[in-house]
Amino acid sequence: MYTITNNLFTLSIITTTLFFVSSYAATFEVRNDCSYTVWAAASPGGGRRLDRGQTWTFNVAAGTKMARIWGRTNCNFDSSGRGRCQTGDCGGVLQCQGWGQPPNTLAEYALNQYNNLDFIDISLVDGFNIPMDFSSTTGRCRGIRCTADINGQCPSQLRAPGGCNNPCTVFKTNEYCCTNGQGSCGPTQFSKFFKNRCPDAYSYPQDDPSSTFTCPGGTNYRVVFCPGK
Numbered sequence: 001m002y003t004i005t006n007n008l009f010t011l012s013i014i015t016t017t018l019f020f021v022s023s024y025a026a027t028f029e030v031r032n033d034c035s036y037t038v039w040a041a042a043s044p045g046g047g048r049r050l051d052r053g054q055t056w057t058f059n060v061a062a063g064t065k066m067a068r069i070w071g072r073t074n075c076n077f078d079s080s081g082r083g084r085c086q087t088g089d090c091g092g093v094l095q096c097q098g099w100g101q102p103p104n105t106l107a108e109y110a111l112n113q114y115n116n117l118d119f120i121d122i123s124l125v126d127g128f129n130i131p132m133d134f135s136s137t138t139g140r141c142r143g144i145r146c147t148a149d150i151n152g153q154c155p156s157q158l159r160a161p162g163g164c165n166n167p168c169t170v171f172k173t174n175e176y177c178c179t180n181g182q183g184s185c186g187p188t189q190f191s192k193f194f195k196n197r198c199p200d201a202y203s204y205p206q207d208d209p210s211s212t213f214t215c216p217g218g219t220n221y222r223v224v225f226c227p228g229k
Contacts, residue, residue, distance in 0.1 A: 025060060025061060025062035025063070025064070025111045025112055025217065025218060026059070026060050026111055026118070026218070026219060026220055026221060027057060027058070027059050027060075027137075027220040027221075028042070028045070028057065028058055028059075028060060028069065028220070028221050028222075028223065029055055029056075029057045029137060029220075029221070029222045029223070030042070030048075030050070030055065030056045030057075030058075030069060030222075030223045030224075030225075031050070031053075031054070031055045031056075031222065031223070031224045031225070032050035032051065032052060032053065032054055032055075032071075032224075032225045032226070033052070033053070033224055033225060033226045033227055033228065034052060034130065034225050034226035035052060035226070036052070036073070037049065037050065037051050037052070037075075038050050038071040038072065038073060038130060038225050039071070039072040039073070039075040039077075039085060039088075039094065040056050040069070040070075040071055040072075040225075041069070041070050041071070041072055041088060041090055041096040041100055042058065042067075042068070042069045042070075042096065043067060043068055043090075043096055043097075043098060043099055044060060044061075044064065044067060045058045045060070045069070045096075046058075046094075046095040046096055046097075047072075047090070047093075047094045047095050047096045048094075049075075049077075049094070050225075060111060061111075062111060062112050062217075063111060063112050064109075064110070064111045065110035065111070065113065066108075066110065067108065067109050067110065067111075068099065068106045068107060068108045068109070068123075069106070069107040069223050070088050070100050070104045070105060070106050070107070070129075070130075071088060071104070071105065071129065071130040071132075071225045072085035072086075072087060072088035072089060072090075072100065072104070073085060073086055073087045073088065073129055073130065073162050073163075074086035074087070074162055075089075075094075077094045081093055081094035081095055082094075086161055086162040087100075087101075087103055087104055087129040087130075087160075087161075087162040087163045088100040088101065088103075088104035088129060089101045100126070102126040102127045102160075102163075102165060102166065102169045103126060103127025103128055103129050103160050103162075103163030103164055103165045103166070103169070104126050104127060104128075104129050104130075104163065105122065105123075105124065105126075105127075105128050105129055105130050105131070105132045105146060106122065106123040106124075106125070106126055107120070107121075107122055107132060107134040107223045108120070108121050108122075108123050109121075109221070111217065112217040112218075116216070116217035117214045117215065117216065117217060118214065118215045118216070118217055118219055119212055119213070119214055120134060120144070120212075120213050120214070120215060120221070121134075121144070121201070121202055121211050121212050121213060122134055122144050122145070122146050122198070122200055122201040122202070122211075123201060123202040123211075124146065124150075124166060124194045124198065124201050124202055124203055125166055125168065125202050125203075125204065125205055126166060126169070127158075127160070127163055127164055127165040127166045127169060128146070128150040128151065128154075128163055128164045128194070129151070129162055129163035129164075130225050130226065131145075131146060131147040131148075131225065131226050131227065132145065132146055132147075132223065132224065132225060132227070133145040133147070133222075133223070133224040133227035134221065134222075134223050135221065135222055136215055136219045136220065136221055136222070137220045137221060137222050138219070138220065140215055140216055140219050141213065141214065141215035141216070141219065142213055144200040144201070144213055145198075145200060145227060146197075146198035146200060146201045147198075147226075147227060148197035148198055149197075150164050150194065150197055150198070151163060151164050153193075153197070155190065155193060157170060157190075158170060158190065166190075166194075166204075167188065167190040167191070168204070168205070175188060176188060176190065176191075176204065177205065178204065178205040178206050182206065183206075185204065185205070185206060186204075186206075187203070187204065187207075188204065191203040191204040191207065195207070195210075200213075
């Protein structure tokens with residue numbers, strides 16, 4: 001009887017431990033190195049005000065996909081967490097439940113997917129507002145970044161207050177948005193503007209071959225706004 005009870009107790013501990021490990025596949029650390037305040041946002045995750053040098057850490061469940069982290073600028077929220085941001089606004093709330101409004105630089109990821117790999121990227125498909133670095137905290141895989149002065153060099157047709165729009169946001173045609181499916185669009189003069197300055201980043205929706213990166217499942221990550229050289 002003792003042996004059976006003891007074994008059941010041990011099994012319970014193992015099961016609980018495995019559940020805990022599998023429930024949180026990755027820890028994300030978001031740091032603001034900009035000279036100005038950034039209101040970090042994450043889906044899933046919510047949002048947090050980050051003054052210069054501050055960090056926000058949160059956990060994400062195994063199997064999470066279509067997830068993203070971004071920064072919001074020039075925000076004003078009241079004590080209830082309602083307000084508005086110039087870039088990256090997510091429905092006028094501090095704690096984002098959905099995605100942000102362009103233009104905003106995106107760190108995107110899907111955890112524990114094919115062959116238990118994580119897929120990560122930096123995307124400019126929603127435009128650009130803040131320089132960004134996206135990397136593992138342990139150096140287990142290649143870091144990616146987009147740190148060019150895109151706002152300062154933005155083509156006049158794409159300029160927006162506080163950022164630089166992707167042409168899909170402005171023109172809303174298949175040429176820029178690839179709405180007609182795989183192979184229906186290719187690089188344009190505007191996508192090349194982004195790609196030449198940020199080779200790691202998605203410059204248009206079907207820019208997959210040079211813009212998607214993998215890490216082993218279980219990797220932890222860091223996103224930095226305005227990273228150093």
